[in-house]
Amino acid sequence: MKFSANLGFLWSDRPYLDRIHAAHKAGFDAVELHWPYDTDAAEIRAALDATGLPCLGLNTDRGDTDRGENGLSALPGREEDARAAIDQALYYAARIGARNVHVMAGFAEGPDAHETFVANLGYACSKAGETGLLIEPLNRYDAPGYFLNTATQGKAVIDAVARPNLKLMFDCYHIQLMQGDLTHRLTDLLPLIGHIQIAAVPDRGAPDHGEIHYPHIFAHLDALGWQTPLGAEYKDPRPTDDTLGWLAAARA
Numbered sequence: 001m002k003f004s005a006n007l008g009f010l011w012s013d014r015p016y017l018d019r020i021h022a023a024h025k026a027g028f029d030a031v032e033l034h035w036p037y038d039t040d041a042a043e044i045r046a047a048l049d050a051t052g053l054p055c056l057g058l059n060t061d062r063g064d065t066d067r068g069e070n071g072l073s074a075l076p077g078r079e080e081d082a083r084a085a086i087d088q089a090l091y092y093a094a095r096i097g098a099r100n101v102h103v104m105a106g107f108a109e110g111p112d113a114h115e116t117f118v119a120n121l122g123y124a125c126s127k128a129g130e131t132g133l134l135i136e137p138l139n140r141y142d143a144p145g146y147f148l149n150t151a152t153q154g155k156a157v158i159d160a161v162a163r164p165n166l167k168l169m170f171d172c173y174h175i176q177l178m179q180g181d182l183t184h185r186l187t188d189l190l191p192l193i194g195h196i197q198i199a200a201v202p203d204r205g206a207p208d209h210g211e212i213h214y215p216h217i218f219a220h221l222d223a224l225g226w227q228t229p230l231g232a233e234y235k236d237p238r239p240t241d242d243t244l245g246w247l248a249a250a251r252a
């Protein structure tokens with residue numbers, strides 16, 4: 001199994017460029033970013049080229065975080081802002097060679113939000129070119145009021161958009177908290193999944209403790225033929241270099 005370091009969380013005590021080199025030194029196969037927009041794309045690209053690490057993805061801008069926004073694409077009436085955020089993410093992704101853009105839904109509910117999300121995702125699919133698009137259900141404990149909460153709802157949105165370049169970001173941490181049954185769910189949804197992320201449940205630490213026995217998940221994904229690096233997206237109180245025993249164990 002291969003692994004991607006999510007540099008939104010791992011080594012978050014240092015600048016993005018240093019995080020890429022730290023991920024390389026630690027033996028990760030890829031990296032993924034959250035919101036790298038304050039860092040010059042050419043510099044990120046140079047660090048990726050120097051290390052040989054592919055970048056698997058980044059997120060659309062959240063909007064006005066001071067007002068608590070966490071994505072814009074499911075917000076009725078905010079289409080112009082949502083599409084500007086999609087354009088910005090696709091442009092940045094193309095400059096650094098990122099494989100995917102995660103289009104963040106935001107805090108919204110109801111049929112209008114669904115319709116708005118589907119329309120904005122349709123726009124993104126038309127503009128994406130070679131870049132893949134992802135949507136990610138977030139759990140209700142961390143993100144109460146977020147529009148997209150379950151893999152089941154994610155599938156309904158993907159079915160409604162009906163475009164081959166839109167897939168599900170299956171974050172085992174969020175899906176375990178909302179729905180569980182990870183083994184069957186990964187099997188059933190596999191054709192719709194574009195990226196998979198991992199963290200311990202419920203504390204979102206390194207994937208070496210808690211409700212999910214990750215050696216089983218890794219073996220299961222291996223048996224399913226999954227090859228894309230799994231995104232290590234965890235927040236652990238220890239310095240990142242001290243949390244990587246799970247990676248060594250998975251490599252053994």
Ligand SMILES: O=C(O)C(=O)[C@H](O)CO
Pocket residue numbers: 008034059136138171174197233
């Ligand atoms: O929070 C997550 O799980 C993510 O993957 C995204 O970056 C959205 O915050």
Ligand SMILES: [Mg+2]
Pocket residue numbers: 136171197233
């Ligand atoms: Mg995630």
